Amino acid sequence: MKIGIIFGGKSFEHEISIVSAIAMKKVLKSDLVYIFCDYSRDFYLVPTDKINAKRFSSGDYKKDKKLTLKNGGFFHKSMMSEKRVEFDFALNISHGADGEDGKFASMLEFFNIPFIGPRVEASVISYNKLFTKLYAKEFGIKTLDYKILDKNSSRDIELVYPIIIKPTRLGSSIGISIVKSKDELEYALDVAFEFDTQVLIEPFVKEIKEYNLAGCKTDQYRFSIIEEPQKEEFLDFDKKYLDFSRTKRVNEAKLSREIIEKIQNSFKKLYEPLFRGSLIRCDFFVVDEEVYINEINPVPGSMANYLFDDFDSIICELSKFLPKQTRVITKYKYIDSINAAKGK
Amino acid sequence: MKIGIIFGGKSFEHEISIVSAIAMKKVLKSDLVYIFCDYSRDFYLVPTDKINAKRFSSGDYKKDKKLTLKNGGFFHKSMMSEKRVEFDFALNISHGADGEDGKFASMLEFFNIPFIGPRVEASVISYNKLFTKLYAKEFGIKTLDYKILDKNSSRDIELVYPIIIKPTRLGSSIGISIVKSKDELEYALDVAFEFDTQVLIEPFVKEIKEYNLAGCKTDQYRFSIIEEPQKEEFLDFDKKYLDFSRTKRVNEAKLSREIIEKIQNSFKKLYEPLFRGSLIRCDFFVVDEEVYINEINPVPGSMANYLFDDFDSIICELSKFLPKQTRVITKYKYIDSINAAKGK
Numbered sequence: 001m002k003i004g005i006i007f008g009g010k011s012f013e014h015e016i017s018i019v020s021a022i023a024m025k026k027v028l029k030s031d032l033v034y035i036f037c038d039y040s041r042d043f044y045l046v047p048t049d050k051i052n053a054k055r056f057s058s059g060d061y062k063k064d065k066k067l068t069l070k071n072g073g074f075f076h077k078s079m080m081s082e083k084r085v086e087f088d089f090a091l092n093i094s095h096g097a098d099g100e101d102g103k104f105a106s107m108l109e110f111f112n113i114p115f116i117g118p119r120v121e122a123s124v125i126s127y128n129k130l131f132t133k134l135y136a137k138e139f140g141i142k143t144l145d146y147k148i149l150d151k152n153s154s155r156d157i158e159l160v161y162p163i164i165i166k167p168t169r170l171g172s173s174i175g176i177s178i179v180k181s182k183d184e185l186e187y188a189l190d191v192a193f194e195f196d197t198q199v200l201i202e203p204f205v206k207e208i209k210e211y212n213l214a215g216c217k218t219d220q221y222r223f224s225i226i227e228e229p230q231k232e233e234f235l236d237f238d239k240k241y242l243d244f245s246r247t248k249r250v251n252e253a254k255l256s257r258e259i260i261e262k263i264q265n266s267f268k269k270l271y272e273p274l275f276r277g278s279l280i281r282c283d284f285f286v287v288d289e290e291v292y293i294n295e296i297n298p299v300p301g302s303m304a305n306y307l308f309d310d311f312d313s314i315i316c317e318l319s320k321f322l323p324k325q326t327r328v329i330t331k332y333k334y335i336d337s338i339n340a341a342k343g344k
Numbered sequence: 345m346k347i348g349i350i351f352g353g354k355s356f357e358h359e360i361s362i363v364s365a366i367a368m369k370k371v372l373k374s375d376l377v378y379i380f381c382d383y384s385r386d387f388y389l390v391p392t393d394k395i396n397a398k399r400f401s402s403g404d405y406k407k408d409k410k411l412t413l414k415n416g417g418f419f420h421k422s423m424m425s426e427k428r429v430e431f432d433f434a435l436n437i438s439h440g441a442d443g444e445d446g447k448f449a450s451m452l453e454f455f456n457i458p459f460i461g462p463r464v465e466a467s468v469i470s471y472n473k474l475f476t477k478l479y480a481k482e483f484g485i486k487t488l489d490y491k492i493l494d495k496n497s498s499r500d501i502e503l504v505y506p507i508i509i510k511p512t513r514l515g516s517s518i519g520i521s522i523v524k525s526k527d528e529l530e531y532a533l534d535v536a537f538e539f540d541t542q543v544l545i546e547p548f549v550k551e552i553k554e555y556n557l558a559g560c561k562t563d564q565y566r567f568s569i570i571e572e573p574q575k576e577e578f579l580d581f582d583k584k585y586l587d588f589s590r591t592k593r594v595n596e597a598k599l600s601r602e603i604i605e606k607i608q609n610s611f612k613k614l615y616e617p618l619f620r621g622s623l624i625r626c627d628f629f630v631v632d633e634e635v636y637i638n639e640i641n642p643v644p645g646s647m648a649n650y651l652f653d654d655f656d657s658i659i660c661e662l663s664k665f666l667p668k669q670t671r672v673i674t675k676y677k678y679i680d681s682i683n684a685a686k687g688k
Contacts, residue, residue, distance in 0.1 A: 015678045039674035041415055041454060054683060057676035068414060071385055097670070098454065102464040106450030110385060110442065120446040121475075124468040131469075134478040150617065195670070197617060273494065273541060326441070326539070330383035332401035334359045339398060 001030040001316050004074075004087035006094060006104065006115070008037035008056075012174050012195065013096030016301065018056050019244040020093050023302040025051055026247045029312045033087050035074055036061055037094065043067035045076060045085055071111050089319040092117030092299055095244075096170065100299050101127045114322055116315065118278040118298035125274060126296040129168050129200045139269045142292045144285070147201040151193050155186070162204040165189060167196035178204050205287070210294065211253055213267055214281040214304035218321040221271075222314055223264060224281075224307030228253035244301035249309075262291045270296060276323045279303060279314065345374040345660050348418075348431035350452075350459070352381035352400075353442030356518050356539065360645065361438045362400050363588040367646040368437065369395055370591045373656045377431050379418055380405055381438065387411035387418060389429055415455050433663040436461030436643055439588075440514065444643050445471045458666055460659065462622040462642035469618060470640040473512050473544045483613045486636045488629070491545040495537050499530065506548040509533065511540035522548050549631070554638065555597055557607050558625040558648035561615060562665040566658055567608060568625075568651030572597035588645035593653075606635045614640060620667045623647060623658065 007021035008014055024032065025048065034046045038061065045065040046055060055061050067074040067085065075082045090113055092104050102123035108115045118126065125131045133143045147157065148168070165188045167175040175195035177188035192199040214224040227250050255263075267282050270293065281300035285292040297304075305311040351365035352358055368376065369392065378390045382405065389409040390399060399405050409420040411429065419426040434457055436448050446467035452459045462470060469475045477487045491501065492512070509532045511519040519539035521532035536543040558568040571594050599607075611626050614637065625644035629636040641648075649655040 010672050010674075012672055014672070014674075015676060018679065039672065041456075053679040057679040057683070068412065070412060097672070102446050102468065103450040103454045106447040106464065107454065110447045110451065112385075120450065120464065121468050121472060124446065124465050125475075128465060130482070131465075131475075131479075134482055135475075138474070138478055328354050328356055328358070328383065328441070330354075330358075332359060335362065335397040335401040339401070 001089075001319070002033065002087045003028060003030050003315070003319075004033050004035055004085065004090040004113075006035045006037070006090050006092050006108075007099075008039075009094040009096070009098030009104070010037075010039055010041050011095070011097035011099065012170060013094075013099075014039060016244040017094045017096070017099060018053060020095065020302045022051055022053065023245050023247050023305065024091070024093065027302075027305040027311050028315065030316060033085055035067065035085065035090075036064075037098065038062075041098075043069060043074060045074070069107060069111060073111070073113055088114075089322070090115035090117075091303075091315065093303060095299050095301070096174075101169070109325065114319070116278060116318055116322070118275060118280070119323065122274045122278060122298055126280075126298045127169055129166060129295070130198075132293070132296055135274075136270060136293045141266050141269055142290060144202045144205075144292060144294070149189070149199050149201060151197045155189060157201075159185070159201065160203065162206070164202050164204040165192050166200045166202070167192045168198040168200050169196050205285070209286045211255070211263060211284050211286060212281055212304070212307070213263055213284065214279065214300060214307045215267060215271070216279040216314065216318050217271060217276060218317045221264075221268060222317070223267070224304060225250075225252040226255060226260060226263060227251070227307055229283075246302050246306045248306055250306050259286060259289065259291075262289075266291045266293060273323075277318075277321075279318060281307075345433075345663070346377065346431045347372060347374050347659070347663075348377050348379055348429065348434040348457075349437055350379045350381070350434050350448065351437045351443075352383075353438040353440070353448070354381075354383055354385055355439070355441035355443065356514060357438075357440030357443075358383060360588040361440070361443060362397060364437050364439065364646045366395055366397065367589055367591050367649065368435070371646075371649040371655050372659065374660060377429055379411065379429065379434075380408075381442065382406075385442075387413060389418070389420060413451060413455060417455070417457055432458075433666070434459035434461075435647075435659065437647060439643050439645070440518075445513070453669065458663070460622060460662055460666070462619060462624070463667065466618045466622060466642055470624075470642045471513055473510060473639070474542075476637070476640055479618075480614060480637045485610050485613055486634060488546045488549075488636055488638070493533070493543050493545060495541045499533060501545075503529070503545065504547065506550070508546050508548040509536050510544045510546070511536050512542040512544050513540050549629070553630045555599070555607060555628050555630060556625055556648070556651070557611055557628065558623065558644060558651045559611060559615070560623040560658065560662050561620060562661045565608075565612060565615075566661070567611070568648060569594075569596040570599060570604060570607060571595070571651055573627075590646050590650045592650055594650050603630060603633065603635075606633075610635045610637060617667075621662075621665070623662060625651075 007017045036044045036046050065076040073084045102120040105120045105123045125135045162180045165177050175192045179188045212227045278298050281297040281304040283295045351361045380388045380390050411418040417428045446464040449464045449467045469479045506524045509521050519536045523532045556571045625641040625648040627639045
């Protein structure tokens with residue numbers, strides 16, 4: 001198998017996407033080709049042996065072949081003609097905007113490139129934390145209470161502290177603050193509104209139990225182990241940045257059979273059919289034996305490889321179960337019949 | 345102003361998009377350039393004087409210039425170089441898949457092309473009828489009750505007839521059936537599942553009052569008149585097909601000031617901030633003086649031009665109030681700091 005690693009993008013999470021992409025070199029046994037989307041949204045084919053962080057931060061990637069995205073794949077100029085970058089399927093490993101907000105999904109689907117990653121609906125529902133809540137509740141999964149606040153709305157709101165403030169549409173803990181009292185509110189809102197025009201406000205539950213489960217569905221569900229992530233008050237961006245380079249298998253959380261099943265069942269309800277074709281990591285809270293969904297990560301940091309026994313085989317198997325696009329009958333039925341009626 | 349009309353796409357609504365695009369020639373006074381996306385998802389620049397239905401059904405558009413979508417616009421080959429198709433902004437008038445499901449939105453945004461049309465989140469929320477309901481309810485707008493049924497689920501469900509069955513993700517009445525009794529259910533489900541893997545089942549309310557309101561927000565809300573669409577049991581696709589070519593101003597529905605305000609207020613709650621940058625038509629039901637949202641059309645048939653007094657000026661004004669993309673700081677802060685720490 002040859003896998004096209006697609007990463008980067010115009011996003012606050014551009015750098016951690018690079019870190020995740022580098023991690024793939026260590027954990028995937030398949031052949032890899034690397035397709036990088038820079039901050040200007042130009043695509044480059046970066047040779048696998050040149051994949052290291054400095055290649056990108058130095059701008060040296062601009063010496064590599066520039067690519068054009070077209071029907072059927074990514075192409076570069078070659079002598080008088082064009083040459084397609086060959087791979088069996090793409091792996092979208094771009095976090096945040098572009099990669100997780102529906103843009104990459106849309107383009108890959110539009111141009112008929114088979115890929116592992118969330119489709120456009122799955123992207124929008126998981127990228128927007130409000131939509132995640134609406135979706136989860138509809139399918140019977142609990143979420144923490146919340147309030148929504150728009151940038152231009154009055155900040156004179158009744159809240160019970162401590163609270164956690166999050167930009168509605170960002171991952172990787174960017175712009176998130178814990179607010180312990182009213183006098184910290186203004187500043188935290190200013191920070192969050194730097195990143196989004198809407199914020200989500202939730203109660204902050206100290207020492208809440210968090211459990212992460214990754215998985216996908218092929219002909220059956222393929223679950224990872226469940227991890228209890230180590231954290232300070234919460235994982236901030238610097239911590240998470242390092243976190244994205246994880247490639248070592250972690251220890252399984254010690255949980256009762258019953259809780260494991262509850263977590264796995266919640267995952268299933270969230271996964272299908274929306275997330276078919278993607279390997280996701282769901283971050284759950286457990287409070288009084290009840291499972292709450294915190295976040296759905298459809299392009300998890302380093303693809304959550306460290307939670308799986310045989311990550312490479314999961315990815316290769318998933319590539320055989322990618323959702324098909326709806327077949328469209330490509331005829332001019334109505335125009336032809338109207339023209340016929342008009343005698344044209 | 346020069347407007348780039350983007351239409352077509354790989355969709356069951358491909359043909360009605362052509363009809364809508366043709367209607368634009370009659371109702372827009374601005375200069376137009378036509379960018380057609382065919383069933384194979386290749387783009388063509390079709391000369392405005394050759395815009396008629398037969399150009400497309402005959403395949404003659406393939407004689408026109410083929411375009412490549414890239415950073416900054418659509419390009420065609422010109423002598424030894426490439427030439428950009430010039431326009432001030434694009435108008436997305438592709439209905440259904442590609443145009444309304446988030447793909448066009450994603451690509452236009454990714455490649456920095458200013459456009460009127462729903463952004464990716466707005467596309468997904470309005471294209472998926474279940475998501476529309478979740479979204480509307482969250483913002484205090486009533487919707488009819490519903491059940492969701494997946495293709496592989498048991499069809500042995502309790503229902504109170506008559507009901508209306510709709511594919512979750514299609515517009516223009518395609519695949520929709522009214523089912524009056526249990527023995528009609530199987531066939532209606534088979535029809536709907538031809539178009540989607542999930543269907544939405546609602547009670548069918550005979551002679552329900554339907555009202556359509558179109559509008560957008562510039563520096564203020566710009567509403568159309570409210571129309572009570574003429575219909576048989578419901579508008580089927582053949583009817584709607586003709587409907588998409590409407591260019592004549594219609595009569596205003598006779599409604600009390602109170603109901604008009606309720607409809608306009610519901611529109612506002614749905615519109616902002618999600619639909620900024622688009623001109624949408626909301627189809628409401630009114631039952632016992634209460635307003636229900638039935639559908640949000642973010643690329644309405646012929647852009648609902650027939651509901652406006654001065655359609656061209658609305659479109660040109662809206663083009664001055666398109667949402668900006670979030671600015672991303674394009675630095676390598678983390679990689680640089682880590683490399684510095686490593687002494688690289």
